[in-house]
Amino acid sequence: MSVENNVLICPVCASPLKQSEKTYYCANNHSFDKAKQGYVNLLLSNQKKTQQPGDNKEMVKSRIDFLKKDYYSPIVTALNEAIQQKLNELQRPNPNIVDLGCGVGYYLSHLRQALLSSFPDAYYWGTDISKEAIHCANQHDKAISWIVSSNKNLPFATESIDIALSVFSPLYHDEVKRILSPNGLLFAVTPAKNHLMELREYLFDELKEIDEDKLLLKTDGFFEFSESVPIQATMTLESKEEIENLLKMTPFYWRSSAFKKDMLLSLDKLKVSIDVMLWVFKP
Ligand SMILES: C[S@@+](CC[C@H](N)C(=O)[O-])C[C@H]1O[C@@H](n2cnc3c(N)ncnc32)[C@H](O)[C@@H]1O
Ligand SMILES: [Zn+2]
Incomplete structure (x- = not known):
């Protein structure tokens, strides 16, 4: 590349x-x-708060094992359809597409495959602060440029990017706005009210309500809201291992007690709601 x-x-x-x-x-x-x-590491040492920032090896392994079961395919389908439609409208034959906080590259890889025939000259960049995650993403898909970097200091030129993606990753709006071209778009996926509800019910006595509109409020003044697409589905995790993989890739793993986690991990099966919002913003 x-x-x-x-x-x-x-x-x-x-x-x-x-x-x-x-x-x-x-x-x-x-x-x-x-x-x-x-892949390349463009993360400067003064941008690291810890020696190994972002998801660690164990979390990355759980994420790979969970995602490869494709329980989150409704998110993939919605993202790919929405991006394909906007790209058709933009009429950019060779768009620059970045996934910020891409993790193991699951969504970006699927997007690349979905756009292969209609946008063969699109260019893909996946960034994450976790070296471990980028290492795995790179092993899986060599047709994408993978970069270790922080969303706070993106290594992309001003107004150089047509499509920026953020799936459950921390967003720094001023940086995203800087890199997006005037006709570019930000696609962000965030949890909605019932996301992973059953998992949270097992782990916490009191459920903290998810603020669905947090991103909308945070982006106010930075971006113009274009549309929001609710994505809802139910998945049935079929083993202890699948439940553990999902748990380990969420922040709940660190926030819940050992007792509650043991209770959850004594189950052999768990039905869990997927409830997320796909947001589309203009700079
Ligand atoms: C919840 S995971 C989502 C990963 C991926 N988008 C997915 O959905 O599979 C959040 C990701 O953000 C990364 N991350 C955390 N802080 C970051 C930062 N400041 N800059 C870039 N990536 C960051 C983590 O390493 C992790 O891979
Ligand atoms: Zn320089």
Whole structure:
């Protein structure tokens, strides 16, 4: 994959990044080694709060094992349909598409496959602060440029991106707004009221209500609301292992007591609601 379309910028000085066989470098001699697997780490040490920020190895493994069962396919379908439709309207034959906080790359990979025939020249970038997650994403799909970086300091040129995606990941609106082209769009997926309700009922005595409109309020003034698409489905987890995988990829794993977790993990089956909102915003 080349960076000759001048999309990537240096995380230190913001000048364009060029690519040699083993590094990415800028005119000011900042250079970033490519991992031998192909992805690049553009996260500066002063952007890390911990040695290994983002999802750790165990969470990444649970996420991969859970996602490969395709229980979240209703989210994939809704995202792919909405993006395909907007791209048709935009009439950009070679759009730049980024997934911010892409995790193991599940949604971006599915999107790439869905757009392959209608947008063969689209360009895909997946970013995440977790090196572990990017490592796995890269192993799974070599046709995407995977980058370790923070959503707070995105290594993309101003107004260079046509489609930005964020699925359950932390969003920094000013950065997203900076990188989006004037006709670009942000697609964000966030939990709605009943998301994973049954799992939460097992784990907590008092359920904290999910504020469905949080993103709408936070983006007010930064983005123009375009549309929202509710996505609702039910999944039946068929084993302890599947329940544990889902638990370990949510923040509930850290917030709930050992006693409650043991109770949940004594189940062999669990019906769980998927209730999320797909938001579309214009810069
Ligand atoms: C709930 S997971 C969602 C991952 C993926 N979008 C998915 O749905 O499978 C949140 C992701 O955000 C990443 N993350 C957390 N803080 C971040 C930041 N400041 N910049 C970029 N990624 C971040 C985590 O490493 C994790 O992969
Ligand atoms: Zn530089």
